[in-house]
Amino acid sequence: NTSGKAVTCWAAIAWKKISPLSIEEVQVEPPKAGEVHIKMISSGICGSDDHVLKGTFPVKFPLIPGHEGAGIVESIGDKVSSVKPGDKVLTLIIPQCRECNSCLHCKGNFCEKQDVLPSSGLMLDGTSRFTCKGKSIYHSFRVSTFTEYSVVPEIAVAKIDDAAPLDKVCLISCGVPTGYGAAVQSAKVTPGSTCVIFGLGGVGSAIVMGCKASGASRIIGVDINEKKFSQARALGVTDCLNPRKLKKSVQEVVMEMMGVGVDFAFEAVGLVDTMTAAWESCNKSYGVCLIVGLASPESQLSLEAAKIITGKTLKGVCLGDYKTKDCIPQLVADYLQNKINIDPVVTHQLPFDQLHKALELYHAGEVIRCVLLF
Ligand code: APR
Ligand code: ZN
Incomplete structure (x- = not known):
């Protein structure tokens, strides 16, 4: 049980834009109030990650990239009520706070607590949970997923069906x-x-x-x-x-x-x-x-x-106009009931330590989606 303790694990860091990712040992702080500590099981590599790494989309460096993640809740911070340790979850690049103007509107889904446009690279309290070699590392869209463990705001976590195959459903976090x-x-x-x-x-x-x-x-x-x-x-x-x-x-x-x-x-x-x-x-x-x-x-x-x-x-x-925390679990259920089939989109799966190979395949245009497995 890692509850309340910092965790040391492997993560990919982009020290600056247009530079190869390096896999480093990082320290992940325990979740604060309203935050969830996730053990990552899989992550897709999405076009937006490529924009970030190429520098065509502005973010702060150094950062841990990735946002299309599926994992298991490791521990929860104070006041977290929608998930508990052991739950299967997806990370949400667009959260759903249920309080802002956009969330309260019947149609809006671009939650004001999002961290894409613009991107601070920090948690909601303005601090980071990642350090490497004594340096603070930025989060990508508050849902860094190219890491064995991540800390994500509760509003950016969707609990999904226990039967969901985590090696595939990460794509239902964003691309699908x-x-x-x-x-x-x-x-x-x-x-x-x-x-x-x-x-x-x-x-x-x-x-x-x-x-x-x-x-x-x-x-x-x-x-x-x-x-x-x-x-x-x-x-x-x-x-x-x-x-x-x-x-x-x-x-x-x-x-x-x-x-x-x-x-x-x-x-x-x-x-x-x-x-x-x-x-x-x-x-x-x-x-x-x-x-x-x-x-x-x-x-x-x-x-x-x-x-x-x-x-x-x-x-x-x-994100398909979906109110994410409400609707994404239903898409996972639809997949489990064969109403949508994401399998053809998962053309490749590679272990996380072959991240560079996965990025090569992505850049060569050989994959539809390559899923990283932790
Ligand atoms: N004309 C047509 N197709 C193009 C062009 C172009 N000028 N340039 C690139 N493409 C194709 C690529 O060959 C590739 O097949 O667009 C596709 C982009 O696919 P991915 O790299 O897999 O990106 P994806 O994850 O699908 O995201 C696409 O949606 O959410 C956004 O930020 C994301 O902007 C990105 C877009
Ligand atoms: Zn909101």
Whole structure:
């Protein structure tokens, strides 16, 4: 029992941006009031982690990256009531405090206690629970997961079914709900509709699953990496486009294929060019464009202003519009009841000490999701 004591364990540290992660011995302080100490069992490697490590998304260094985690509660701080030691849990990059303006609103899910935009790298009390070689280490989005043990605010922890296989369900912490919810919950894709998805990584694959489950009749997948196409087709994509191999812009090609533009366009890359292309692929009168990818906060999106009046909708969505602590456990239950299938998205699993290999595979575009196992 580690309750009340600091734990020494292995964790990956990014000492600065664009530098290889180093696996170091770190000290993890016990949880304070309102915090949960988690023994990590698995973690996905998400596109947002890559933005962080590449330096395109601003965070503070040194930090322990990762946010798509599944684990078991090791101990709890004072006043924690929603989980107890031994519970299986997922980490929530967007928490649900149930008190802020966004949480109290019937639709809002971008909890004001989030630590993504902007990112302090610290717990809610403004301090860190990690030290390495005497140096304080920042948290990533308050849910660092590339570590054997982490401390996370209770509002960023969702208790899930005891039967959940932790080596897979970490994807239901972020990538799966982000994509699936964008299609079924935010866009509300309709039966017989046409869709285009830019980016066929972990998030884009979950969007495809959501479009398929909603009965879309045509699903166009766009990616510059053709290795993603076979998996995308297996999930329901009907047509694949590689923008680098087209003579015209991808939006022109989508327009020609559809005649009138798609009903629903999704961007799951995080670049302004693909956002513009998604917007311009939509039907001008009733098309809906959803921005799912996380862009660099310095970038600006510029659209032809006059064309907005024709009736299209541009919508942002984070974590599939789900109120996370309430809804994510239900998605795990849906998986256990075979209502959604995340297995095809888990294309690789590697032990945590092969993190570098996992990142290599990610960068080579060989994986949809590689899950790290602790
Ligand atoms: N056009 C089309 N596809 C692209 C382009 C481009 N210009 N650039 C990259 N891609 C593809 C990659 O080849 C990859 O298949 O986008 C995909 C991104 O997938 P992942 O790296 O697996 O990232 P993912 O976890 O799916 O996240 C995608 O959603 O939540 C956000 O921050 C996240 O911005 C990221 C996005
Ligand atoms: Zn809140």
